[in-house]
Amino acid sequence: MAFDAGELTALLDGRWAHVRNQVREALDGVDLAPADDLDTESHRARTLEQLQQLAKTGVPGLGFPSAYGGSGDTGGSVVSLEMLPGNLSLMVKSGVQWGLFGGAVVALGTERHHERYLSDIMSAELPGCFAMTETGHGSDVQNLRTTATYDPESQEFVVHTPHEAARKEYIGNAARDGRMAVVFAQLITGGEGHGVHALLVPIRDQAGNPLPGVEITDCGRKAGLNGVDNGRIVFDQVRVPREALLNRYGDVAEDGTYSSPIASKGKRFFTMLGTLIRGRVSVAGTAGSAAKLALEIALRYGDVRRQFGRPGSADEVVVLDYLAHQRKLLPALAKTFALHFAQEELVASLHDGPTDERAQRELEARAAGLKAITTWHATRTIQTCREACGGAGYLAENQLAQLKADTDVFTTFEGDNTVLLQLVAKGLLTDYKDQFSDLGTLGLAKFLADQFVSAMFERSATRSLVQRIMDGSGKDDILDRGWQLEMFDERERHVLDGLGRRLRKANRDNGFEVFNRAQDHVLRAGRVHVERQLLEAFVGAIERCRDEETAALLNKVCDLFVLSTIEEDRAWFLEHERITPRRSKAITEAVNELCRQIRPHAVDLVEAFGIPRQWLTAPIATGAEADRQEELRAYERS
Structure with missing residues (x-):
């Protein structure tokens, strides 16, 4: 199958091709x-x-x-x-x-x-820090303990670290280069707290020395990212002018009167945090790019590295021709495509801005979910690529070891992934609850009846599907995009319905325990929701593809993403009678066949992401490695 590599790159570059x-x-x-x-x-x-x-x-x-x-x-x-x-x-x-x-x-x-x-x-003339995380509070930003108390006599805020748990922790740019920090602290005026706000606080003078009242220590050497100077900051009654308050959502007058365009403290807090999701979106995109680079290194090496030979042949086999090697790398490549298209949609939503509060909530949840799934994918994929390159993948010159070390922390900074998936599920549950708010007793009864009918229909459809498979008339159903979309959608709805039923048991006395016992269910709800979004984004991208051959190849890559995802979660699909054991085996066979069909295009597919060439320095991923392998074969033949 021929395809237009230029067309694919243009599709992948998307709306921001000019920026790329x-x-x-x-x-x-x-x-x-x-x-x-x-x-x-x-x-x-x-x-x-x-x-x-x-x-x-x-x-x-x-x-x-x-x-x-x-x-x-x-x-x-x-x-x-x-x-x-x-x-x-x-x-x-x-x-x-x-x-x-x-x-x-x-x-x-x-x-x-x-x-x-x-x-x-x-211009980077003013190197700065983002001082949010504290030793005692990372994900729980609302309960940070650094204080910023307004003094009306001097018209200054007094920024203070009341105890060690309030120390600003792991702050990038703090240990060496930062001269100013955006400090998140509990704002206090006239003895009344107004929640977390941000202030600009100078931390060093022009010569690089810590300012009075500012204590800075170095976090020290890390597993990776050692070009970033992470440090800890403690404030001892540090005074900054009233104008240092970043006052878009909350301001303090000269006499200490507090005002805000948002009356609710909780809503104000979440509005402020919502404006800062760009960092989370950026981490998702960069993690995806790191996975692309790792895959290009591994696929290029696998395309020239040879091991063992076919019976009767003097030539050894290229390792990427082995199904086991394809199984390692090609499903990961397919998911990387899905994540790329989903990231493109997320960036567009961020850029265009939400139109209302509900859209803002959806944007935040989408950013949280994609960041979690993409960074976990990067960690897993880079490790797989390292293994696929054998000992060569462990050498520093071949980049994979450093990629692994540098991206490992992505799963926990800009939001711990486990917490982020709970945030996704919380948004889903809010929408789920809203569906019932206006139903009333009769409406709720009708809804439950519909659920029962739907469940019976699903079981009937499953039995019908089994029959079609057994008589051979439905053997290609698993490659039907409508069926695939339905499987992902049905899984999400079923998981969310089950979670809703479990959490309805909660009341004021047992709310925490009920939620805590359902956390596995909560995390699954977040994950399957994101996977459904990935598929929809992939389908949308294929529809935008203008070249038929390129679209046909992308359809195969999308099939591989879908079926390898179902295969990985086959226990759920089997337990809930969405697929039969026979169909489960057919899915595995289809994944194998798709790997075989995509294999000839693997290097071209990953190269289409257009990673700047200066980043591809691994000797095993260059033309020199192919020449070296050919010299080795010539030597062995002689």
Whole structure:
């Protein structure tokens, strides 16, 4: 099967193709190679230099308002970070500087902050930190314990760390380079707390020395990302002017009067956090890019590396021709495509902005779910690629070991994945509850009756399906896109219905215990919801494909994603009579056949992602490796 590689790249580049091309061109000729072989201090210094080099390309200005020298392209700024998978220390430091620190000033600040700081943030003249996480509270942001108490006499806020649990922990840019931090603290005026707010707090002078009352310590060497200077910050009665408060959602007058356009403290808190999801979206995109890079290395190596031979043949077999090797890499490649298309939709939703509160909630849940699934996928895929490359994959020069070390923390920063999937499920349950709010007694009875009829219909349909399989008339049903969509949709609805029934037992006295006992169910609900979204995004992308041969190949890749997902979760589908044992075996056979059909195009497929070539440095992934393998075969033949 021939396909148009250019058409596929254009489809993958999507709405922000111009940004991807801009970054590719900007990186060409600029030395941003990773410096992981250096000692920690040298690595950090080199990463800062690279950050400053990157600032000169103009790429970091994409996400900042045009009124202050940026491009006002929120989606483009996220996509630009996706293009840095070969130097993840630089990517993370860029994300801290322009996504978290700069993004918080844009989203939570007002004109006075934008006028004063954005230019220096974009140019990296003002290196900054995002000081949210504390030693005692990571995911539970609402209960942070750092305080910012307003003093009306001096018209200053007093920022203070009341005890060790309130120490700001693991803060990027803090240990070495940051001069200012966006500090999240409990805002107190006149003895009354107003919840978590953000303030701009200087932490170092121009010479790099900590300011009075600011204690900074180094988190030390980490498993990866050692070009990023993570540190801890403690504040001892540090005073900042009233204007330091990022006051878009809450302000304090000179006399200490607090005001906010959002009356509810809880709603105000979640609105503030909702404006900061760009970092979470960026982590998902970058994790996906790291998986793409790992797959390109492994697939290129597998396409030339030979082991063992066929009986009667002097030539050894290319390892990617083995089904076991295909099984390792090609389902992961298929899921990477699904995640890419879903990420493109998420970035578009972020860029266009939600139209109402419900859309905002859906955006936050989608960002949380995709970040969790993508980072777990990256961790698993990079490990699989390392194993697929044998001992060569363990060598530092072949990149996989560093990719594994650098991305491992992605599963827990910008939100612990387990907590994020619970957030997804919570959103689903809210929507689920809303379905019942106006039903009344008769309506609820009708709903339950419909559920019973639906369940009976499903069992009947399953029996009919079994019969069609047994007589051979339905052997291709598993490749029917409608059936696939229905399987994913039915699984999600069934899991959510079951979870809803379990949680209805909760009351004021046992609410925590009921929820705690159902956490496995909660996490499954979040996961299957995201997997349904992945499939829908994949289908939408295929529909946008203009070239028939390319669309046909993508359909096979999508089939592989669907059927390998069902195969992995076959216990659920069998237990709930969505498939029969016979169909389960047919799915496994289909996965094997799809791997065989996709195998000749594997390298071209992964190359279509368009990762900038300067990031592909592994010797086993270059043409030199193919030449070396040919020399070895020639030597053996002689």
